[in-house]
Amino acid sequence: MIKKSIIFFVIVFVSFFIYQKKFKNTNLEIWDLVPAKSVMIIEINDPLDKWNKFSSSVNEDQFRDFRKLIDKNISELNSFLNDKLNILVDNNNLIVSVSKTSKEDFDLLFTSNSKNLDFQYVLKKAKDSLSFDITTRDFNDEKIYDFSDGTNFFSVVVLNNFISVSKNTLLIEDVIRTSQNKNLSFKNINEDLFNQVMVQNDFGNIFLNFSELSNSFENHKYLFDQLPKSTFFDLNLNENNFYLSGFSNISEEYESSVKIEDNQMMRILPNNTVVFNNSIKTNQKNEKYEVGRLSFLSNYSNVTNKIIIFKKTDNSIIELIKNEVDEKDKINKIKNDSIYPMLRDLEYDHKNLYVFEEEKYLFISSEYNSLKEYIESKNNGDYWRKDLNFSKFLSILNRNQNKNILINFKEFLKNYPLISNTFSKEVDMLSIQLSDVNNKYYTTLNFNSNSTEYDQVNNNILSFNADNNLILKPHIFLSHVNNLPQVIINDENNFVYHLDNKLKEIWRDSIDSEIISEIFTIDYYNNRKKQILFATKNKVYCYDRLGNILPGFPINNPHPSGYIEDINVIDYDNSKRYRISISSENKAFLIDKYGKNLKGWDPLIMEDRIIQAPKHFRLNGKDYILISLENGKVYLKNRRGFDYDGFPVKLDNNISEEIYIDLSQNFRNSNLIALDNLGITYFVGLDGKIKKQNQIFRRSRNSNFKMLIDPRKRSYHILSVDENVIYNNEKTMNFKNNRDYDYQFYNFGDGDSFTIITDPINKKSYTFDTNFNTKFKNISNQNRISILKSKGVYSLYTTFNNTISVIEIKN
Known part of the structure; x- marks a missing residue:
């Protein structure tokens, strides 16, 4: 009897549970599927119609790439649904939510009413026509469909009359959990937001969860502390600027404050502002x-x-x-x-x-x-309000607000590269303004498009525009005619240009590929007239000052199965009987100026890759040829390629930097100074003995070390480079580093030496002296810089896109 009673109660309980579950599912609303941890939610009724209205409302240039991307996705989805997309979305509701799914990733979740959708047809179409593999699995008594074609993956769940789709299956699991527990739903936690008056004929509603969003902007958390926990917005368009407006939820932390009467403080912002916010505060008095x-x-x-x-x-x-x-x-x-x-x-x-x-x-x-820098900008009148786009943006902002936040979005996102996407890249400026109304914040968010943005180059004394983007440091040499500077540059379409001291074109010629070597000047005919010599990966070229290529040139790479990696020019005794040394992988070649291979160097095969082409120096009438290998071996050879006594020298670690040749008046005091990849500096005598070695301070296992040699080869400078710090001689400087930066060193004597760091991506060059004091104002520049100094005036030769310029700076 007891056993029967137990079975009866179990049947009743299970039946009740099934009924309750079915009843709950039949009473689901679309917002019951939206997780509370979503950072942004977009709600659109009749989404296809709204998108078409949105696209037709903006001008042709605004959010161009973003609109192309959306149109492409709509077209692909329509094709997937056999041209039935309009049937699914007409008079339907779509909710797109964005969630942070890992430290580095955000993912989208799409939820809509599926009453117009034949899901079985979708399954068949995906499997038969689009070659998707479809698997199913159970999660909390609901069925999840996983679609994969080897490249694309997305998960789907159908609950009652709603369908949710995401490329991240964790979000689909969140949907199921949320549907079964209202305490996990965004609407339930932020119920106040849904009691506000919402505009019916706008482009849609956007909900921002600032408390969750702040976790993705750790460097600017103070901004989010100014904002309510969550806010709803209506999306509208006004005079080609987009604005979101709506009310925040009622917060226990809400504090009514005095409103800012005007936006005057915004008018004193410098033109390189990244973020600004202001409000009215109360002190202890x-x-x-x-x-x-x-x-x-x-x-x-x-x-x-x-x-x-x-x-x-x-x-x-x-x-x-x-x-x-x-x-x-x-x-x-x-x-x-x-x-x-x-x-x-x-x-x-x-x-x-x-x-x-x-x-x-x-x-x-x-x-x-x-x-000091703000005062400099103020004295120069370098205010942001003088920019036409910002001035227009400033004019649309509301007055009499409690709080203002203003963001230079392009610069702001450089702190968060993982957040960058097609939409964010086209946003120029963004503002958030809050005004208290009936114990709630009325919030306005404005943003505009930067599609019409253009780059500005420094105001310069001289400039020249090449036909294509410049890819080489300007090489300067003095003319044998008037001893004035001449310049050689190279563009991305493999044109080489020769310019005079006014940056006027003398000649140009097309070469097989980009220049990979230093550009040397020689006196080929021994008549005190200069020619230029350089290499590409395939050939060695030599031109006279009128652009005529010399007889026998270009000389083909003597290593036909490889590429030229570097060259040097050797003139043993100033006889003008030049030798050209060439390195290619682990092979060293020496050819005469007519292109003939020389005995012992045809090629000289080494055991590892050669760091730079064999380099010559002469001391007390004796010739030395230096070769350094990646594995840390250093060779000193004679003209015929034989090792001098004591060589090769094996350093403790691999090397990747050029070796500095420190010549004195005699053999004993002359040294080869090498820097290995772990930061050990070696002083090697010409007898092959290591005189001493120093360990440079190594801040981390990822420290990178640079041996920077002055262009005149008279001095060197060593830097230790970490991700956020540059270190030298017990001095440090905070500097966000990138392994692709270019580092240079100049020494003009009398303590006038400095380092140049060039960021080729952001096209900026920074200059610091050996004590990390700034030397010059930041320079718009993309390749290495060349510098001349005469009578206390520096002439900086810079490149920006297809333009070479000369900037003069007084000492």
Whole structure:
């Protein structure tokens, strides 16, 4: 009897559970499937019609690439559905949610009503026509369909009359969990947002979950602390600028504040601003004051300057005790501790603070140089408002707001490359403004397109435009006619140009491929007239000053199965009977100026790859030829290719940097200075003995070491390069490094030496002296720089796209 009773109750319980589950599923709404952890949600009714209206409302250039991408996806989806896409989406609701699924990834989840969709037809179409493999699996008593064709993968679940699709199966599992637990749904947690008045005929509704979104912007968390936890927006278009507007949810942390009367503080922002935000605050004396926080790019390095701006008021809320630091610029060090609590409230907690005071504002920073750079921009009138696009954008912003956030989106996203996508790349500026209305924030988000953006080059004294993008450092030599500078450049379509001292074209010629070597000047005929000689990966070229190629040139690569990697020119005793040394993989060649292979070098086969072409030097009437290999072996040979006594020398580790030849008056005091890949410097005598070795400070196992040799070969400089730091002689500098940066070193004597770091992607060059003080203002430039100095004036030869320019800077 007891056993029967137990069975009865089990049957009743299971029946009730099945009924409840079925009843729950039949009462599902589309928002019951949207996870609470979504960072952004887009809700669109009749999405295809709205997209067509959106596309026709913008001008041709706005979000061009983004619209092409969406149109392509729509076309592919329509083809997949056998031209039935309009049937699915007409008068239907689509919700697209974005979720962070790992430290580096965001994924999309699409949810829509499936009542118009024959899912069995979709399965058959995917399997038969599109060759998808379809598998099913159960998760929390629901069936998940996984589609894969070897390249593409996406998961699908159908719950009641709704279908959810994502390329990340974890999000489909989230949908199922959310459908079974309302505490996991975005709408349930943010119910207040759905009680607001929503515009019916806009392009759609967007919900932003700022509390979740802040986890993806760790360097700017202070911005999200200014924002409500979540906000809904209506999407609209006004005068080619897009704006989102709507209300936030009611927050316990909400604090009504005084509104900013105008946007005057935005008018003093420098033109290299990245982020700015301002609001009205209250101090301990209950005095109101406007405060802004500014981040702007340095003109002298690739760091970002940070400044707090206080608007001065009649009640003098900030009492500062000043100790003059710079009489000219009026920068003072703050010694009054009362300012620190105010700054901590702004999440700007620093011990050493400096202040610059002007008529309306106080500018405070923990870095003296940040204020110096702001003052420089101010004195030069380099304000952001002078940019036409920004000026137009500024004019559409609301006044009388409680909080403003302004973002130079293109520069901002450089801090977060993983977030970059087709849409974000086309956004130029973005603003977020909050105004309190009935204990809630009315939030407006504006953004515009940068499709019409163009690059600007420095104002220069001289310039020349090649036909194509320039890919070579400008090579400078002095003319034998008038001793004035001449320039050789190379473009991406393999044209070589010879320019005079005014950057006027003398001649141009087409070569087989790009120049891979240094450009040498020789006196081929021994008549005190100069010719230029260089190599591509296949040939060695030599031209006279009128652009005529010399007899016997170009000389073909003596290693027919490989490529030329480097060349050097050798003139043993200044007799003008030149030899050309060539390296190709592990082979060294020596040819005369007529292209004939020389005995002992036809080729000289080494055991590992050669770092640079064999290099010649002469000491006390004796000729030496230096060869260094990647495996750390260093050879010193005579003219016939035989080793000198004591060589080769085997260093402890592999090498990849050029060896510096330090010649003295005699054999004993002359050295070869080598740097291995682990940061050990070796001083090797010409007798093959290692005199000493030094370990450069190695900050991490990924430290990268650079041996930088001055173009005149008179000195060298060593750097240790990490991801975020450059180190030299017990001095460090914060600098965001990239392995593809170009590093150069110039030494003009009398302590005038400096390093140049060029970022070819962002097309900027930065200059620092050996103490890491900035030498010149940041330069728009994409290849290595060439520099001349005469009478205290530096002439910098720079390249930007297809333009070579000369910038003159007084010492």
